[in-house]
Amino acid sequence: MQRAAYLVEAELIGSFAIPALQEDLETLQNSDEIFYGYWIDHRLAGAISYKKEGGLLDIYRLMVHPRYFRRGIGKALVSFVEGVEEGIERIIVSTGARNLPAKKLYEGLGFRDIGEREVIAGLWITHFEKCKRF
Template sequence: MITPLDITHRETAQQVLDLQLPSYRVEAELTGFDGIPPLRDTVDTLISCGETFRGLYLDGELAGAISYKLEKNLLDIHRVMVHPRHFRKGVATALLQSLLDSTSEAHRVEVSTGSLNHPAKKLYRRLGFTEVGEEEAAPGFWMTRFQLIREGGAG
């Protein structure tokens, strides 16, 4: 079940951090870059990040989470993470689809991932996102930006 997570509670922030670190370690391995900002987070930085979080629990364990900011017509997805124990169970798809379904007022949706994170890029394409560019986020580390324009909206 997907539920809102109150990231301002220390216990919740710790749960998210315990999910986030192994999740982003996998992305670091895929991309060959260990400077991914979520790997530097602490409970305190999560508490103060200003993002809205939702989590998906499997057998009582936080298996995945997504965070975002929603401003007017823009849904900006900041984090999509799945604990490696729960890979290939549809967790990321469920989190993304639930968020998209519940934020229809956002006509533009944006998300980024490491350019060498092929599983994430495949997922975003499958959900209808289009690549809109790449940028070098750190020397030798490239991020791919994706966008989804939904009916009734303009960029």
């Protein structure tokens, strides 16, 4: 599912240098990220992973299988994580600068664009953050 989702992003941003496209199952299993999945009819339709350190929640991956695009799965996964983790003061996430659907999703969820950065030659990412007010 990860490969299918990130191949779509690679096409959108014009670069196949996305690290997630180079990972295998063993790499994912050995990561120290927290994962949640979104299932439809016993099929994994989407997933989110993140790390939490103190009041900071860093979303590492948000992926939806292309078969399930535009069904609110990404929004549901981010909202779920916001609700399940306590003590979050700030959430950060990044996406390809030319990935307009992802950027629109994060902005719709209340994230603000905090800038772009070229991570390798020709590959730009946009960073987002959301500060929680309690």
